[in-house]
Amino acid sequence: MPGRVRRGQGAEQCDVTILRSMPGTGRIVIATLLAEAWQPLHRRDYHALRSLAGVAPVTLRSGKRCLVVRRYACNRRLANALYHWARVASQRDASCRRRYVALRQRGHSHGRALRTVADRLLAVACTLLHRQTLFEPSHASAPAAA
Template sequence: MASLAGVAPATRQSGKSRVVGFRWAVDRQLRDALVEWAGDSRLSNAWAADCYRRARQRGHDHPHAVRVLARAWVYVLWRCWHDGVAYDPDQHAGLQWLVGTDGASPEPDQAA
């Protein structure tokens, strides 16, 4: 879903060269919906705000940082769908980790 929506980067590889870049061939309405939702979620969700902030600190511009956040939300959505449960902030490990600490960043694998 992340690739279809264009929130996952596209890797092009040939021989010894490898380029990771923006994914152009996507469902643009889906990308717009996910990116808009992710951008708004950072205003009301501490985990989303932290994920966005860390992406900006890594040097991503706003559109790229919001796509990074959207990709993280896609993983959460996938887990909810796969488990057959509604999203529950009390069960979201990334959010609970952030709320239960002094605000230090989680491990990179856990963040997105």
């Protein structure tokens, strides 16, 4: 398969190769991901990654009231890296751009829309890391066309 990662590489090299194939990633974003969240990345733990990065929302419930707010208890360096990852991906990738524009049209703020895009990018990254395959942009747009 052309999208598979070579077996001769170490686990960390495979992870870097897979993350480099994703839209919007660069050296600083990947270095921050690997430095600040190496344990959840190694375990491919999507829920821990999204909580650590601050893209998972917090639900506050009290009697009749239910409020969903941004998670402030997070790793700020990782949250900053994911913000820039989502920002660049929404500028350069058509799928991320469509998601960002749809969220903005529904009335979400710029930051909320980028956190949602970052959440989706983390889910895709964990799936790719688990399967040890590279990102293929044509694969993401194929189900939408059908």
